[in-house]
Amino acid sequence: MYHVSDITRRLGIARSTLLYYQRIGLVSPARDEENGYRIYSESDLERLVTIRCLQRAGFSLTQCQKCLEGKMDAAMLREQLLVIEREILHLKTAGSVLRALCHRAEGKAPPETPGKNPLKLWHATFEKESPQAHLKWLQALGFSEKTATQIRCVSRNMENHEVYMEDFFKVFETMKRQGPGSRQATLSAFRKIENSAAIRNILEIGCGKGEAALTLAGVSEARITAVDNHGPFLDALKRKFTEKKLSHRIQPLVASMLSLPFEDKSFDLIWCEGAAYIMGFEKALATWKKLLIPEGHLFVSDAIWLTDTPSAPCKELWDVEYPGMCRLEDRCSQAEKAGYLVVDASLLPRQDWQDFYDDMEKVLLDLEDSLGERPAFQDLKEEIAMNRQYGDEYGYACLLLQKKTLI
Known part of the structure; x- marks a missing residue:
């Protein structure tokens, strides 16, 4: 309240x-x-x-x-668009005149400000202020929960969303991993759990093609429920665990992390590599805590700043891509406030990011050879370039948390 x-x-x-x-x-x-x-x-x-x-x-x-109230009057929207377009024309005219006068007065025109995508910035601002309000508004427009979530977190484009996401998934369905990470990083985090041999039920949220689930199955006797809302990722996981004869241990489930179909206290361990931002870090921790048994564990990796003064281009990108990014100490404080003990807090190795983007770059080159330039491809190439230039300014916090027992 x-x-x-x-x-x-x-x-x-x-x-x-x-x-x-x-x-x-x-x-x-x-x-x-x-x-x-x-x-x-x-x-x-x-x-x-x-x-x-x-x-x-x-x-x-x-x-x-x-x-x-859901009264999306087309005539009203069109009239408002005309008003805005007239204002834009007037402002562009004023800018051209001022630029010409500056050239006359100084002998050269001021440098032009690089163009930014205003719709992406608008969605990013909305998301930063309230992910839940953003989601509800998109759903009120008639978008499904899955599509609304993709607009919020990926395309930020209500007009050409379907085409953008089709190209986006062509990249990620081809890649080995759907986010930065590695088998060694997963193993390292799991081995920090005291009495990990006693774990019998694991939930992986946002599992992608299941690299972490397969690793966890190899080092535990637990039954693993692997959840993702994109069916083709789970199809790839099914093929892998069938080859490894792990069908009796891994249960894939197409579901949204926003409405998981599980009873409270169902899991000893919840695992989420790089996907908590979809819900918002704090909301994810609060929601998933109910699914853990008393003193159960949660592993989550999440993007954070490694500096208080990020470079302007880097900050500009991440203000759109993940408006909720903060420092490691802030994430630890949020976890403690949510009722967790921070068992371990570390950083994902830089090499895991480099391997992830090397794989992405190779896939993009192959796709562009056959399909040509696409907006989704261009956005991903900008992300690759940003990481290679400014990758020491941000990273993944790897947090192993334990649900506190109420006294």
């Missing part, structure tokens, strides 16, 4: 603005029975975040309200 001061600080708006939103019916907070203060729910906060993000896209409050 949130009070007025919590909301105004979180959203950076004035108290009077918040109260105005209430007067015109955009939000309806409850009242504290004891003191009469306004109390805002998580749902109220998500609604307010959505309103603010729609306003950044040029919507009036009246238009915001209609969008929130």
Whole structure:
């Protein structure tokens, strides 16, 4: 629950603005029975975040309200688009005139600012302020949970999403791993679990083609449930564990990490390499904790900053790709706050990143030979170049956590 001061600080708006939103019916907070203060729910906060993000896209409050009610009037949207396009034309004209005057006054024009994708930045801002509000809004537009999640975390493009994701998966379905990591890194983390021989039930979330699941099956007697929402990844895993005669040990399951179909306290160990960001790190830890037995373990790797002053191009990329990135100590504090003991905190070896991007580059070269340039391919090439130039500024935190027992 949130009070007025919590909301105004979180959203950076004035108290009077918040109260105005209430007067015109955009939000309806409850009242504290004891003191009469306004109390805002998580749902109220998500609604307010959505309103603010729609306003950044040029919507009036009246238009915001209609969008929130699911009244997507095509004529209204087209009219608003024309208004915005006229404003853009005026601003571009003003910029051209100013550039010409600068050239006249100084003998040269100022350097042009590199173009940025405004839609990607808008989605990234929305995601940073509230992943849940972002997801709900996309679902309100008619996108499935899976598609909405892909728009949030990958394409950030509502218009050409299907084509983008088709090309994206052509790359990742071909790669050996779907994120930075290695067999040795998985083994190293697992061996830090005290009495690991007693583990009988493991859940891997966001398993991709199952490299970690296969490694865990090789060093334990546990039954492993491997979850991913992309069927072709699990098909590849099935082929691998059939070859290794591990069908009785690994159970693949197509499911969303946002709505896992398991009873509480079902697993001794939950494993997630590089996928927690899809839910948001803190929400993932809180949600998955319920699935662990008392004193059960969670291993999670997640992108973090290795410097307080990242280079501008690097920060610009990750502000879009993962707005929630922070430092290792912040992730440890979040884990402790969520009710975990931090058993071990380390960094994924730099070599694992290099191997991952070397594999990606080889796959991209082959695909471009046959398919040509594609937006998804270009974005991935930029990510490769960024890692090779600035890879010492960020990495994966590898956290082994243990669920605390309530006293």
